[in-house]
Amino acid sequence: MKEKVLGVDVNTENYDELIPKLFQNIEDKKKSLVVAINPEKLMKAKDDPRLHALLNRAEFQIPDGIGVIIASKLQKGNITSRVTGVDMMDRIVREAARTKKPIFLYGAKPGVAETAAEKLIETYPDLIVAGTQDGYEKDVNKVIQKINEAKPDILFVAMGSPKQELWIEQYRDQLHPTLYQGVGGSFDVLAG
Numbered sequence: 001m002k003e004k005v006l007g008v009d010v011n012t013e014n015y016d017e018l019i020p021k022l023f024q025n026i027e028d029k030k031k032s033l034v035v036a037i038n039p040e041k042l043m044k045a046k047d048d049p050r051l052h053a054l055l056n057r058a059e060f061q062i063p064d065g066i067g068v069i070i071a072s073k074l075q076k077g078n079i080t081s082r083v084t085g086v087d088m089m090d091r092i093v094r095e096a097a098r099t100k101k102p103i104f105l106y107g108a109k110p111g112v113a114e115t116a117a118e119k120l121i122e123t124y125p126d127l128i129v130a131g132t133q134d135g136y137e138k139d140v141n142k143v144i145q146k147i148n149e150a151k152p153d154i155l156f157v158a159m160g161s162p163k164q165e166l167w168i169e170q171y172r173d174q175l176h177p178t179l180y181q182g183v184g185g186s187f188d189v190l191a192g
């Protein structure tokens with residue numbers, strides 16, 4: 001279910017309810033984009049119609065940031081707990097390992113995505129990392145080809161927001177993965 005918060009759709013479900021929906025879309029080969037909604041993004045979207053439309057077009061908007069919960073409470077809505085981008089990524093990775101769905105990490109400085117992948121495999125030994133790519137390669141076609149040839153089901157893009165969401169939206173028709181999440185600086189955090 002979704003609820004409007006400052007004009008932007010936000011999902012009301014918690015992690016346990018969202019994960020089966022995300023993975024059912026993978027089974028159905030239905031592309032979906034997960035965007036984390038926080039007050040900063042809502043403020044940016046207020047003055048940026050393109051970002052506003054993009055956020056509303058995403059298939060899943062998770063309530064990251066306590067401000068979103070407070071706004072929902074004030075309007076007597078149904079969003080009661082945070083679903084953060086970083087925790088959502090962790091849940092997706094855990095389920096990907098369990099169901100053997102390959103993931104691809106795209107973004108951050110050279111070497112960071114590889115280290116993040118190693119850390120994830122330490123936590124989830126069954127995880128299949130189809131590939132990694134730093135976020136500074138200028139040749140977009142090369143990046144798209146590399147991702148598609150690796151055949152991941154899930155693509156995490158860590159290039160900061162809204163750059164990562166704009167990138168996913170611009171190229172999603174050419175990309176083969178089914179599940180997409182923009183994860184900001186998460187690869188840096190994972191790599192430590």
Ligand code: UDP
Nearest residue numbers: 107108109135136158159160161184185188
């Ligand atoms: N980044 C990238 N390519 C770019 C710009 C940024 O891969 O062209 C990466 C950067 O290395 C960092 C991540 O995006 O790992 C998040 O960047 P930033 O902290 O600027 O974004 P925020 O987390 O504030 O949205």
